[in-house]
């Protein structure tokens with residue numbers, strides 16, 4: 001059964017529009033430790049998630065749970081400070097609900113970022129990876145249930161889920177800045193446990209370059225809605241079994257902190273050109 005309806009999306013969208021005097025063009029969803037971009041949004045109107053009709057609220061401590069609508073280098077953006085993960089208990093449709101609301105307020109470009117474990121052994125913790133494609137291995141899909149044709153087609157094409165144009169733009173910007181940028185396939189799992197070394201060997205065989213616990217549901221819904229997506233992973237750690245050390249959320253947050261500046265420079269230059 002469909003958990004969210006067109007009417008609910010419209011109600012959430014109308015509420016946001018009633019609070020903001022301009023139309024956002026670009027949606028931003030930021031991963032663990034990368035939320036600092038929120039501080040750079042100008043003329044920001046801050047709307048706590050709990051005020052938006054039908055919006056889920058974040059259960060993770062330290063995740064603010066606010067939508068910021070404002071400007072970055074003259075472009076109008078809506079930024080999610082705090083996202084929803086399946087490991088919190090949300091179904092994939094709820095994790096992606098904000099993407100549908102973004103589309104309903106007129107957004108057709110989406111920048112999604114996340115922290116991810118590096119599966120590709122040529123990667124290093126601290127690398128940024130442009131997402132070229134994904135493997136949805138969550139075992140779930142946000143489009144399960146009756147299809148509402150006002151939201152998209154029953155069988156959406158995913159052959160360019162991550163826009164070639166926006167990837168070329170990100171590569172161009174990175175090259176101008178002398179930043180190295182990896183490019184690879186993101187594997188989405190539900191978590192919350194990190195993977196076993198055997199799972200990482202399997203994911204490498206399947207063609208994965210990085211693994212994380214977010215993004216795929218959001219991007220499936222964005223594709224369904226015909227949005228152009230740019231995805232960037234921060235390789236916060238090498239995945240399980242590659243290095244002889246355990247994984248921890250502290251390491252993920254520490255690495256994100258270290259690459260914060262480079263990440264900000266990259267996205268702050270990409271956003272005005274999107």
Ligand code: HPA
Nearest residue numbers: 115116117211212213239
């Ligand atoms: N696995 C899954 N999710 C992650 C990882 C990881 O190694 N690092 C950051 N998010």
